[in-house]
Amino acid sequence: MKRYKIISIIITLLMLISIGIFAMPILSQPTSVQPEGxxxxxxxPGIVWQDNFNPWNAPALPGGLIWLIYEPLALVNSLSGQTIPWLATNWTFTTGYVYLPNGTKVQTLALILYLRHDVYFTDGTPFNATAVWYTLALEQAYPQLGYSANQIANMTIINPYELEVVFKPGVTPMVLYTILEQWPVDPAQWGKIFPVEQLPNGTYLGLNKTGNPFTYPNTNPIGTxxxxxxxxxxxxxxxxxxxxxxxxxxxxxxxxxxxxxxxxxxxxxxxxxxxxxxxxxxxxxxxxxxxxxxxxxxxxxxAPGFPTMLTLNNLKWPLSDPVLRQAISLAINRTAIYYLGEYGYELPATTPLPLPPQQIQYLNSSVLQLAEQFAPSQGNVTAALQLLESHGYKLVNGQLIAPNGTAVPTMTIITVAGWTDWDADLTIIAQDLKQIGITVEVQTPPFTTWFNYMETGNYWMGLMWDLISGPTPIQPLSGYLYGYWNSPGNITPIGNSTYFNIERFNLSIIHPTFEQLVNWANGNFSINDNAYYSIVNKLAALWIKYMPSIALVYGAEWYExxxxxxxxxxxxxxxxxxxxxxxxxxxxxxxxxxxxxxxxxxxxxxxxxxxxxxxxxxxxxxxxxxxxTTTTTTTPSTTTSTSTTTTTTTSTTTSTTTTTTSTTTTSVSTTTSVSTSVSTTTATVTTTVSSSSNTALYVIIAVVIIVIIIAVVVLGLRRR
Incomplete structure (x- = not known):
């Protein structure tokens, strides 16, 4: 009996050892971990990513991601005006010439870009003047891409790292920001699908007659x-x-x-x-x-930044009436949005203008007072109703009746589902507008639906980030009213997609001298401070009069x-x-x-x-x-690439005017850039024992142990 107990103990111990050996492969399996570094x-949040990295049209991507793949010619801090040369190391304004259809030679603005050497796209194609030429030419051939579209008369590649851009008559030096913030694409990739030809008269022709680079679903982003x-x-x-x-x-x-x-x-x-x-x-x-x-x-x-804007579709009646838009601004309780919608993070905008707090100082006392009048911190329903009634509107049983006797229809106000602060803001705005007889239905569609509605004009009101920003008030003020997003007679009709005039502001109502005013503001860097301040204040007064969009709160630069x-x-x-x-x-x-x-x-x-x-x-x-599941040994990696590029990270480039040069328009067609090999860093990883061979070894050992256990048991029973 004693011998039987000893045998039982031995068998138990052997079984435990066997179980442990079987468990070793399982216990040694690594867990899923985040890579080091x-x-x-x-x-x-609130966006389901889409596999489209088109740099001109990729709304359903994480904000900022695409700018880590593609790079601009220069980085511009729109709040401070700091400019950092990037893919362009310098730039110089000069004078160019263009020929009108009647043969007249006209002097115009030109820009020479000096590009960084020893930069490559990730497919090995060298970055050079051809890449910048192609990118800008593509925007001329397909104006729906926006940015520099319809602004360039012709371009000349001076050498592989210098490019002269001659602008059309009327384009002002403010175009510098548009060009510097351009992200060059790889002509070896895009040029195969969307080749572009420059005709002798400077016209840029897209040779792909069926495709559209704006809607091209680019799943393989290649940048620098x-x-x-x-x-x-x-x-x-x-x-x-x-x-x-x-x-x-x-x-x-x-x-x-x-x-x-x-x-x-x-x-x-x-x-x-x-x-x-x-x-x-x-x-x-x-x-x-x-x-x-x-x-x-x-x-x-x-940090406080540019304001969050209530964007109004003024191509839809009755929002086409600037008086109604002014009344909406008057009625909104910005303090309630600040406290209830934004949890005290975003201060109420003190004016309806698209200017951050840092730029309010440009306004003189009279314009500032007028602007503040249309942005009362807690709203002013009484003033809003008085304004409307003075222009023929009536409030009847809580319903606003337009001067033509028609009831103001129920309108919608939209933003993105899941943007909880903006969703709350809309509820507050709807309650405020109800007090002046306007019924507004809050809608919070998914991001892609919301963006599509904003692009195509399928909305009445929408909450939107500030569409135009810049280091001086000229950019946001003239950008909404004229220039960046709109131009005379170029308002995209409802139902047609456009990111470049989402606010749908109809410039035709502006005084004829407005365009001259903006051109003067944009084109005269040499004007004195007093004249510049005067222009800014005239633009601000026009904004208040026509109210194309309404600032609500100073958008926080959310950052954790x-x-x-x-x-x-x-x-x-x-x-x-x-x-x-x-x-x-x-x-x-x-x-x-x-x-x-x-x-x-x-x-x-x-x-x-x-x-x-x-x-x-x-x-x-x-x-x-x-x-x-592998065991690896490694050999040291070797780095074979070297670089002598000097990185500039803090300098600011100032544009200067140089002597007059003339340009010669030549016929240039897009060619495939020659790819050059780029040295890489390698790491050798040698698998010495695979997981499958380890598992087989464990099985063999376990089988041997089981056989031994059975043999010991049988031997013990026989002796007994």
Whole structure:
């Protein structure tokens, strides 16, 4: 009996050992982890990502992401006016000539761009004057792309890194911002699909008669930026550092992860739980919900920026009446939006103008007083009704009746579902307008639907970010009224898609001298301060009179960051560049400056110095966050690329006028750029023991142990 107990104990021990051996492969399986040196970015929730990286038309992408793939000629801080040369190292205004159809030679403005050397697109194509020429030519051939469309008369490639751009008569020096904020695309990619020819008379002709670059679904973005597309899904986009980037040692964050969250609620939860490193989110009670969880590492700073605008579709009656638009501005309680909708983060706009607080100082006392009159902080329903009644409107049983005797119809006001602060703002606005007899239905469609409605004019009112921003008041004021988005007789009809005059403001109602005023403002950098202030105030007075859009609150530059592993963030004390990870238009501050300042403390060296430690699955798997079950040994990586590019990060270039030169228009057709090989950084990863061979070994050992157990049991029973 004693012997039987001993045998039983031995058998039990052997079985436990066997179970442990069987469990070893399971216990040794690695869990899914975020790669070392990566960072999770959340610019804005409520968007299901779409696989379209068209730089002219990609609304359903994380804000700011596309500007890390494509780069502009220069970076412009629209709040401070700081300009950083980027793909262009310098620029000079000069004088060019164009020929009118009757043969008359006319003097006009020209610009010479000096481009950076030793820059490559991620497919190996060199960046040069051909790339800039093609990008600008494409916009002339397909004006629906906007930006520089219809502004360029002809271009001449002086040498591979110098390009002269001759503008059409009437174009002013303000076009500089449009050109500098341009992102060149790879002509080797786009030119194959949308070839462009420059005719001898300077006309640019698109040779693809069936396609449209504005609607082209570009799933393979090729740029010069610090990041490349690694993987895409509707739920998450992953960017990877560009190993051929022209700034030596940059970027130092290997991966940027962009998850998709349906609304602020889920995104805020992820932020509060430490799952997001860099965010641009609205969050109620952020001090308690976010900062208090880890005050040492969880931070935010909501700097004031350009105002959030109530955009009015003035091609729809009765919003075509500027008096009604003025009354709407009077009735809105901006303080309620500030407290209830924006949780005290965004101060009430003190004027209906599209100017940030930093630019209000340009207004003289009389214009400022008038502007403030139309933006009472708590709304002024009485003043709104008095204004309407003085122009023939009547309030009958709570219903506003227009001067023609027709009841003002029920209108809609829209924004994006899941943008909880804006959703709340709309409810407040609807309540305010009800008091002056206007019934407004709040609609919160998904982002793509909302954007499509705004583009096509399928809306009455909509909440929108400030469409036009710039380092001086001239840009936003003239941009809405004339110039950037609209031009005389060029209002896109309802039902036709256009991003470039979403506010649908009909310029034909403006006084004929207005265009001359704007041209004078834009074209005379040499005018004295008093004259400049006078122009700004005249534009502001016209804005108040016609009210094309209405400022509500000064939009916070939503910005949260976690610095337990990543450092280099802008702070309130050192706000070296606007810090939100989102952006909407190229005239807004681009996140590339911030991205290139960030350093992961756990990986102090640029990522290619430690690629020998990166699992091979990160290069081969569609999911870079799951290790393959392998045991690896590595060999040191070798870096074969060198660069002598000097990086300029703080200088500001001032445009100057030089001696007159004439231009010769030549016939140029798009050719495929010659791709050159670019040296790469390599890492050798050798698999020594595969997971399958390990598993087989474990099985063999387990079988042997089981056989031994059975033999011992049988032997014990026989002896007994």
């Amino acid at each position: 990566s960072m999770v970015v959340m610019p804005s 930026g610090p990041y490349m597309l690694y993987s895409f899904s509707p739920q998450e986009i992953v960017l990877v550092a560009n190993p051929h980037y022209w700034m030596p040692g940059e970027p130092r964050i290997k991966y940027l992860l962009y998850p998709s969250y349906p609304s602020n609620v889920q995104a805020d939860t992820a932020l509060n739980n430490g799952q997001i490193t860099w965010a641009g989110l609205f969050e109620p009670n952020i001090q308690q919900q976010f900062v208090a969880k880890d005050p040492l590492h969880y931070h935010y700073y909501f 960051y976690v610095n337990n592993t990543v450092t280099g963030w802008p702070t309130q004390q050192n706000y070296y560049w606007p810090a939100p990870p989102w952006t909407s238009l190229p005239s807004t501050p681009l996140p590339v400056v911030l991205a290139l300042h960030l350093v992961n403390q756990s990986v102090p060296e640029p990522w290619w110095y430690y690629t020998s430690q990166v699992p091979s699955s990160w290069y081969t798997s569609n999911d870079p966050f799951v290790y393959q």
